Amino acid sequence: MPITMPMLDGLLILFTLIVVRVQADHGPYFRSAEYDEGKFGEWPTETYRSSAIVGPRLNYLQYSDECKDGLYTLMAPRGGKVVNPGPMILDQDGHLVWTKHYGPTYNLNVYPYKGQDYLTFWVGTDGVGGHGEGAYYMLDASYREVYKIHAANHLPGDLHEFHITKDNTALITIYDMVPANLTSVDGLEEGWIWDGTFQELDIETGKALFQWRASDHFNFTDMYRTPEGTGDSTRYPWDFFHINSVDKDTHGNYLISSRYANTLAYINGRTGAIIWHLGGKNNDFHDLSNGTATSFSWQHHARFHSNSTITLFDNASRGPGAPELPSRGLHLHLNQDKMTAQVLHEYHHPDTISSQSQGSMQLLPDKKVLLGYGHIPTWTEYAHNGTLLCHTHFGLPTGNIMSYRVLKAPWIGRPITAPDLSVYHYTAAVSWNGATEVVTWSVERASSPTPKSYVFLTAVPKSGFETVIPIPPDAEPGFLRVVGLNATGHVLGSTKLVRWDPDSEEPVVGRHDEVVEGGASSVRELLFFIGGVGGALGIAFAGWVLYRRYGSLLSAEDREREGWQPLDRFNGDEDLSDGEMMDGEGQEYDEWKGRVSNSLYRDEDEGLP
Ligand SMILES: *[C@@H]1O[C@H](CO)[C@@H](O)[C@H](O)[C@H]1NC(C)=O
Ligand SMILES: *[C@@H]1O[C@H](CO)[C@@H](O)[C@H](O)[C@H]1NC(C)=O
Ligand SMILES: *[C@@H]1O[C@H](CO)[C@@H](O)[C@H](O)[C@H]1NC(C)=O
Ligand SMILES: *[C@@H]1O[C@H](CO)[C@@H](O)[C@H](O)[C@H]1NC(C)=O
Ligand SMILES: *[C@@H]1O[C@H](CO)[C@@H](O)[C@H](O)[C@H]1NC(C)=O
Ligand SMILES: *[C@@H]1O[C@H](CO)[C@@H](O)[C@H](O)[C@H]1NC(C)=O
Ligand SMILES: CC(=O)N[C@H]1CO[C@H](CO)[C@@H](O)[C@@H]1O
Numbered sequence: 072m073p074i075t076m077p078m079l080d081g082l083l084i085l086f087t088l089i090v091v092r093v094q095a096d097h098g099p100y101f102r103s104a105e106y107d108e109g110k111f112g113e114w115p116t117e118t119y120r121s122s123a124i125v126g127p128r129l130n131y132l133q134y135s136d137e138c139k140d141g142l143y144t145l146m147a148p149r150g151g152k153v154v155n156p157g158p159m160i161l162d163q164d165g166h167l168v169w170t171k172h173y174g175p176t177y178n179l180n181v182y183p184y185k186g187q188d189y190l191t192f193w194v195g196t197d198g199v200g201g202h203g204e205g206a207y208y209m210l211d212a213s214y215r216e217v218y219k220i221h222a223a224n225h226l227p228g229d230l231h232e233f234h235i236t237k238d239n240t241a242l243i244t245i246y247d248m249v250p251a252n253l254t255s256v257d258g259l260e261e262g263w264i265w266d267g268t269f270q271e272l273d274i275e276t277g278k279a280l281f282q283w284r285a286s287d288h289f290n291f292t293d294m295y296r297t298p299e300g301t302g303d304s305t306r307y308p309w310d311f312f313h314i315n316s317v318d319k320d321t322h323g324n325y326l327i328s329s330r331y332a333n334t335l336a337y338i339n340g341r342t343g344a345i346i347w348h349l350g351g352k353n354n355d356f357h358d359l360s361n362g363t364a365t366s367f368s369w370q371h372h373a374r375f376h377s378n379s380t381i382t383l384f385d386n387a388s389r390g391p392g393a394p395e396l397p398s399r400g401l402h403l404h405l406n407q408d409k410m411t412a413q414v415l416h417e418y419h420h421p422d423t424i425s426s427q428s429q430g431s432m433q434l435l436p437d438k439k440v441l442l443g444y445g446h447i448p449t450w451t452e453y454a455h456n457g458t459l460l461c462h463t464h465f466g467l468p469t470g471n472i473m474s475y476r477v478l479k480a481p482w483i484g485r486p487i488t489a490p491d492l493s494v495y496h497y498t499a500a501v502s503w504n505g506a507t508e509v510v511t512w513s514v515e516r517a518s519s520p521t522p523k524s525y526v527f528l529t530a531v532p533k534s535g536f537e538t539v540i541p542i543p544p545d546a547e548p549g550f551l552r553v554v555g556l557n558a559t560g561h562v563l564g565s566t567k568l569v570r571w572d573p574d575s576e577e578p579v580v581g582r583h584d585e586v587v588e589g590g591a592s593s594v595r596e597l598l599f600f601i602g603g604v605g606g607a608l609g610i611a612f613a614g615w616v617l618y619r620r621y622g623s624l625l626s627a628e629d630r631e632r633e634g635w636q637p638l639d640r641f642n643g644d645e646d647l648s649d650g651e652m653m654d655g656e657g658q659e660y661d662e663w664k665g666r667v668s669n670s671l672y673r674d675e676d677e678g679l680p
Contacts, residue, residue, distance in 0.1 A: 095535025099129035099165035106130040113470025114152035119537040120500040121491040126167035133462040142479040147176035150471040167536040169505035181480035182235035202246040203230035223279035231315040242317040262302040267312030285312040296331040328373040356412040364412040384430040397423040400432035431476035443477030450477040488583040492566035495578035502537040509555035517550040
């Protein structure tokens with residue numbers, strides 16, 4: 072049998088995979104005191120050579136291989152110090168997999184819907200006063216926005232819940248401003264409240280299948296919070312109930328959480344009547360655990376589970392001045408015949424972590440438990456028996472950095488965008504935002520910008536978000552591209568072909584061309600067409616000029632969503648070469664990024680929506 076080119080390539084790839092030491096981005100710190108002292112800033116970040124994306128940098132305070140379960144971590148860091156907030160997927164080693172600058176994002180999760188997995192999240196303005204007004208996104212495996220859902224009945228869609236049910240419907244929360252008689256709580260007879268509301272929506276039509284309002288079923292005196300100076304006007308309505316989670320069971324009934332009633336309520340899915348309260352002033356359960364099953368407060372994220380059990384994140388804290396007890400994850404058993412509640416498991420950190428708002432508790436498939444601490448940029452993972460396994464920081468609490476929930480899920484990402492490439496001297500850096508199946512990066516050379524064939528140069532295993540690849544020193548100048556292969560050697564995608572001169576002092580950057588709809592694309596296509604493949608820097612500059620000229624062609628939303636958004640500034644005030652690193656190569660890395668940023672990155676602030 073003759074030896075064919077693919078076979079030769081295969082052998083070469085195998086050979087280089089064995090020989091080459093692969094470098095990636097830095098990855099997490101490990102028990103770094105400097106990190107927690109703020110030496111790397113309140114929002115320690117990772118920047119890359121091939122991409123303008125800014126990734127998070129974690130600090131593993133405690134780590135166990137038991138947390139490596141192949142699942143991805145889903146979070147959405149936001150707050151004053153977060154550069155370009157948005158949904159974020161990390162791999163089990165703490166490296167970035169995907170992010171996009173959507174603005175303040177909540178409730179990132181993966182749900183099956185009609186047989187396909189979707190990345191789901193809420194985006195909008197969260198400055199309304201403890202809640203939000205925005206839309207709910209469902210992205211498919213290629214990160215296309217397949218559904219963008221709004222609350223029905225012209226109400227504002229809130230950030231606290233976005234839950235796809237097994238009935239293929241969506242559960243969402245709403246804070247609706249309505250007039251209310253507040254005399255029972257020493258308020259105005261003609262007062263105003265944010266009514267705790269939820270809807271079940273038909274995802275295809277956006278129609279409400281069910282709607283429920285707290286003010287129809289709760290008394291204002293049931294709350295553990297008085298109006299505290301609010302409620303007198305439409306400017307400051309009283310957020311009396313603070314609904315923050317909704318789940319639905321197989322009977323078609325709902326479980327909701329009210330932060331200010333310190334209660335979970337089980338709601339009849341046809342009439343809306345309350346079947347029972349767990350916790351709070353109208354608690355209907357006998358507590359078999361000496362009070363600990365029903366004494367939760369300011370809790371979040373209540374979920375049904377099998378065998379008549381539920382989980383919730385018990386904040387047990389409402390910030391300074393109120394009780395600040397250790398936040399805990401609670402797994403409860405409810406007997407609805409005998410109306411008893413019992414603690415099955417409690418999960419908390421041995422040193423007190425007390426989170427005054429937000430948070431999540433997830434039962435993982437292997438019975439481990441994941442807690443997100445909401446207000447505090449931390450997550451912890453526990454063995455089923457309560458032993459703490461992993462403890463991770465993703466910023467400093469002083470930096471106002473938080474993620475509403477932190478969850479884990481399996482995910483397969485197949486972006487329609489191309490991988491990004493940067494080449495400098497004899498090193499290439501390649502990344503592919505959102506791709507989960509690349510196992511090998513293969514570097515290929517061509518002698519013209521419109522080649523008939525490519526010559527294999529080297530290949531390395533993918534590592535981290537950005538893989539750094541040494542180019543063989545005997546490679547001749549010419550044109551380079553990097554091809555991503557999956558575990559069985561199939562080509563998943565290729566970077567642009569870039570002109571490569573190893574003696575050049577300027578890095579060559581081949582950034583992907585995001586797929587856009589509408590008027591913007593023609594300008595862009597023309598631009599890249601006339602630019603040719605060689606002068607990526609020139610193209611980027613021309614793009615910038617064109618953007619300044621033609622930016623008005625795009626709607627504000629387009630500008631925010633697609634590729635014309637300004638390249639993120641290199642965050643130069645963080646010294647990434649300091650501190651204890653698990654990977655990476657320090658000085659030269661930063662120099663290179665500095666060069667890329669100087670030549671490419673636009674220095675323009677983009678305000679948050
Ligand atoms: C408001 O509530 C108070 C007592 O709860 C009642 O006396 C009063 O009539 C109510 N006002 C209106 C306009 O319903
Ligand atoms: C609300 O208060 C009224 C009058 O005090 C009482 O009759 C009613 O049962 C209460 N409702 C709930 C849900 O506690
Ligand atoms: C029950 O809780 C009380 C205080 O809440 C405590 O004094 C008592 O020791 C507890 N009993 C048991 C059996 O844990
Ligand atoms: C439910 O309870 C049964 C009997 O106690 C047990 O065998 C089963 O493993 C439980 N299921 C789950 C998911 O915990
Ligand atoms: C709890 O689980 C951990 C991790 O799986 C294990 O190492 C430990 O021995 C267990 N502890 C008890 C008391 O069972
Ligand atoms: C690699 O991609 C090919 C083509 O899409 C597919 O048939 C194959 O199953 C993939 N291999 C793995 C390991 O996913
Ligand atoms: C266990 C716990 O945190 N209990 C507290 C719940 O919140 C209420 C209201 O702030 C407190 O009174 C409880 O002590």
